[in-house]
Amino acid sequence: MITLRHAHERGHANFGWLDSKHSFSFGSYYDAAHMGISALRVINDDKVSPGAGFTPHGHKNMEIISYVLEGAIAHKDSEGNVAVLPAGEFQLMSAGTGISHSEFNASKTDDLKFLQIWIQPNVIGTKPEYQQKHFGQALGLTTIASADGKEGSLRLKQDATLSQLILAAQSQLTIEVSPSRHTYVHQVQGELSINHHKLNAGDGAHISEVQSITLNNVSDQQVTALIFDLP
Template structure:
């Protein structure tokens, strides 16, 4: 895959020079029968020079995998891969000897580094699996491959942003080899959560379920938004919602 290290260059939301919205319906899409997949950024046969990546966030794929189907063994290298299951289950096997089943509320982090192979499979005979697979560019090439899987309890992320991945594994989060922090929140309707960016930092907000307002801008299920030149973020749930926030250099 041709990886370009350029930020997203879409025009900002009218009247707001700091927030760029990526609507769900505008993403790349492919329906392979067994796999219904949506691409926020260029991926596989979907190539859009205006949507290559945002900062170190390279891939944001929302996948629906049919029962008994999945991705056969394939290679990765020099990428930080984070997977989150919303519904169903995903079975993972890799060349490091890991074999786990990922369920809703669980995160998986795989540092591909110098090279790994793995497969991902829906073990259910009746239920599809709905997941996000996220790739971040690593801070350097040639990292020793590694794997983690962790559940974050509902009460830890209810009406708050819970750190789930970070460069230093702070607060029991997964370790990622990039100066990025990933947060997860499940919000009741009408409840706001806030996040403050340090000077020079950027954010990506992905709405996993429900609808929210980001500093007054409405976002629906599967919408994303890039934030730059803004310090204080307020995310208010319009309906019960689940959101992921990426704090990026």
């Protein structure tokens, strides 16, 4: 079964300096039908004005992934981590017993665009951790985060895997999925067809009770998506 969540159906919050689209209930946006998929709790598609950002705030017992689409994030946290995340970079912050951090647009002239993703951990009360890595632009599937850190991926405190999909123009890929687990696809760039269901940028697809999916790029442009394998 494939259930689509179109970009225009997402929640929306605009604070002037921040324009955010919510795939699932978040902040003042609440929809009982869209509270997350399994352990995947948040996908926020954020645009931050030049020089603006999130002042220090706390998190606890949450796996927080940031994926920079355009621009760069200036990050500081209470564990002493100070970093800049450029476009294409992935950051995983395991909040554990508690961590405070700030995120600002590192540019004074250009917008910052990034995805903020929250995954509920399967262990709580752990020491906060910080990981950051650029995984390149290889075609096909690249493992970004996983429970065991396989293939050099970020180590996630949950029985889940996040993969980056990049398909060249006029190409397709068939992957096996477990019918007893949940698969969620978030379309980042371009148009993708999943078993003949079309996704555009910002769209999502919840996939369950199937054994395989065919990902097809019928356009003349490269497409990018994130694929979550969830318990």
